[in-house]
Amino acid sequence: MALVPNDLLDRLPELSDDPTHPSQIAIRTYGLALSLSLGPSLIPFLLSIITRRRSQKTGLAALRKVLRRELGYDGFAFAVTVAVGGGAALRRLWESFDRDQQRKKRSSWLSRLNNRLSSCQKTFIANVLTSSLSILLLSAGRRRSERLRNIPRPGALPIPYTWTPSNPNSNLNPNLSSSPSPTLDLTLLVLVRAIDVALQSLITKFTNKPEAEVELAKGKRSNKEKVKLTTRLDALVFWACSARIMWCFFYEPQRLPSTYVKWIRTLAAVDSRLLRALRLIRSGEWTYSRGSSAHASLLTTYAKDLGYPSTWGDPLFVGHRGVPCELVHGGTGSMLGLDASCTANAGIRGLKAFLEAILVYLPAHFIPVLITRPQVLLRPYRVFTTLLSTFRSAAFLSTFVASFWASVCFTRTLALAPLFPSISHEFWDGPLGCILAGCLMCGSSIWIENGRRRGEMALYVLPRAIRASLPDGLVKSRKGIVLMLERLTFMLSLSTLLTAAIHKPESLRGLSRWGLSFIMSGPHAGFWQRRRRNFETRPSTPRRIDTPSPGTPEADQHQPSS
Incomplete structure (x- = not known):
């Protein structure tokens, strides 16, 4: 059947x-x-x-x-x-x-x-x-x-390739x-999370309270010593990683994922010709003393496009003074007549980054709440705290951008370069000058961010910083x-x-x-469930205690001893 x-x-x-x-x-x-x-x-x-x-x-x-x-x-x-x-x-x-x-x-x-x-x-x-x-x-x-x-499209010429027994990737x-x-990026991501597990276990072991204090602090996730130490380590990791990532963005972008480079370029709003000039200064192909025969028009066309004299981009013309800061600002504030102001450049870029960050962080803060706990948005206090977290994250990102540009101008124009006039401007515009100062300063903005998000940001940038620090031969091997x-x-x-x-x-x-x-x-x-209890207020109900029936073993156990 x-x-x-x-x-x-x-x-x-x-x-x-x-x-x-x-x-x-x-x-x-x-x-x-x-x-x-x-x-x-x-x-x-x-x-x-x-x-x-x-x-x-x-x-x-x-x-x-x-x-x-x-x-x-x-x-x-x-x-x-x-x-x-x-x-x-x-x-x-x-x-x-x-x-x-x-x-x-x-x-x-x-x-x-x-x-x-x-x-x-x-x-x-x-x-x-x-x-x-x-x-x-x-x-x-x-x-x-x-x-x-990598399969060639119809009509495309095939790439000639000769097989050799010594090449393990000949196929x-x-x-x-x-x-x-x-799978390298995924491996680094998992490795960083595993290292964090080991580090958190070690911190818990060394900051563990005595049993009496643990009983008094019952219900708290971690003690003050653990939170304080973890917060400092997170800030240190983010600062070091962001400095390495930003330095690689300017001088060795091939060490970073292409999508990450594109995102930083959009946020930094730097012209590709200026980036090219910085890399040529590092390699010695573009100097203020000898000029650059192969790249003589690199910054002259850039200056002309911004509405400035083309000679401002000529390294031999500007000499030891270096290119004017107006070229570094990239025309920021020109509509207000503030294109020459270093303060206006940092402030306008920071404000623009803040507004762009609001559009990014607003859904990032509200969508998880809408998915997991939509009822809490009916309370004005919860909406206000979520908005406050959004503005705080946006302030962190805008400070990151503004502090970078402020450090660049402080180094090459406002303070350090005028204080040491005998030092060539090739140093101040080189990899150990204004760019390094900006890379070292921008990461300190992490202290604006919330403590928990501070740790997540550190774990986010650490895999990219590790990849950017690995030798090229090892990464591409x-x-x-x-x-x-x-x-x-x-x-x-x-x-x-x-x-x-x-x-x-x-x-x-x-x-x-x-x-x-x-x-x-x-x-x-x-x-x-603990997360729900933190966000939901439920009326407390008396706990029901079942009284054992007389004559049962349970009742005998509850009888007071004579």
């Missing part, structure tokens, strides 16, 4: 209601990872539908490539699910094995070895095994995407063999030993994060704590 569809559905295994079950963890992981990877990729297609502007990059063929890349077995979402959900499944199987061994009381060498491992160590080993498979899937998917992107396009590993080292770093770092989410959740913070708490324990985890 054939089974009807309803009978088939009844025979399917039911999904466990336990939020910590591996199947539940896998579903949440895949959903969250897919939204992070596929969501941004679909934005250009949605915009093309809204604006009705079709192109080859937003056509049906491009959409199929995006869906194949993200929904495939080697896509980001599936690979991360293998690591997280697979680790949870292995841990559950290991626990059932332990119970079976205890019930049968076996004493084999495997049982003795298993008994020596703690629960935390078993979780870490399970996560290492699944993370190794995850990074292999990710690498395969990224390599396939690279090959598809790849020569452009790929000299490009960074496609795809030799076996380098790839093996990167994969090992990814495996150990991701395993550390997943293990901490189960055994040391207090060592996580920011997005790591939010995301892993949701993945491992569901939306009703203790962390999420």
Whole structure:
């Protein structure tokens, strides 16, 4: 007798209601990872539908490539699910094995070895095994995407390439063999979060209060000493990383991701010719004493476009005085007749950055509240505090921009250069002069930002600063030993994060704590419930105490002793 569809559905295994079950963890992981990877990729297609502007990059063929890349077995979402959900499944199987061994009381060498491992160590080993498979899937998917992107279009001339046995990447396009590993940025991101877990655990250990004080401070997430030390470390990390990133933006932009360079260029509003001149000064090809025969018109056309005499951009004409600050300002404040004012340049750029930051931070602060706790926006106090946080973040970014430009003008025009006239202006306009001063000063604006966001900002810039500090040969190398080292770093770092989410959740913070708490324990985890209690005011109800019936053992236990 054939089974009807309803009978088939009844025979399917039911999904466990336990939020910590591996199947539940896998579903949440895949959903969250897919939204992070596929969501941004679909934005250009949605915009093309809204604006009705079709192109080859937003056509049906491009959409199929995006869906194949993200929904495939080697896509980001599936690979991360293998690591997280697979680790949870292995841990559950290991626990059932332990119970079976205890019930049968076996004493084999495997049982003795298993008994020596703690629960935390078993979780870490399970996560290492699944993370190794995850990074292999990710690498395969990224390599396939690279090959598809570099396939020449119909009618294009093929790139000649000769195979050599000594080249381990001979099957790849020569452009790929000299490009960074496609999983490098993800590896650095996970590594930084794992280092933060270790650092937070260390800080907690050294700032732990005695038991009596802990009882008095019960309910608080961390003591004052931990918060104070963490805040200072976050500010120091952000300051150092932002200085390195900004210096690389001016002199070695190839060390930074192209999207990051584009974002900084938009925020800084610096003409490409001025950036080129700064790099030529660093290499010695453009000097105030000898000029530059190969790039003589680089800044003369720039000065002419701004409405100034072309001679202002001639290095031999300006001589030891250096190019006027009007060229450095780039015409900022010219509509108000303040293009020569260094104060106006820093202030106008800071104000413009503040208004642009409002448009960025407003949805960043309100969208999470609308998704998780929309009812709190009915309270004027919550709306006011959210707006205040938005203005505070915008003030941080505007101060970052304004302090950079103020430091540049202070060094080359207002104070230091006039104070030491014997020093050539090539030094003040060089990599150790005004640009270095601006890079060192702008990061101090992090103290304006909220303490918790300060830590998240530090963790955001640290992976980029690490990449910008690695040697070019190591970053662009795809030799076996380098790839093996990167994969090992990814495996150990991701395993550390997943293990901490189960055994040391207090060592996580920011997005790591939010995301892993949701993945491992569901939306009703203790962390999420505490967040709700912080934002919701519920009427207190008396706790019901069930009185045991007379004559029961429970009642006898509650009877006062005579």
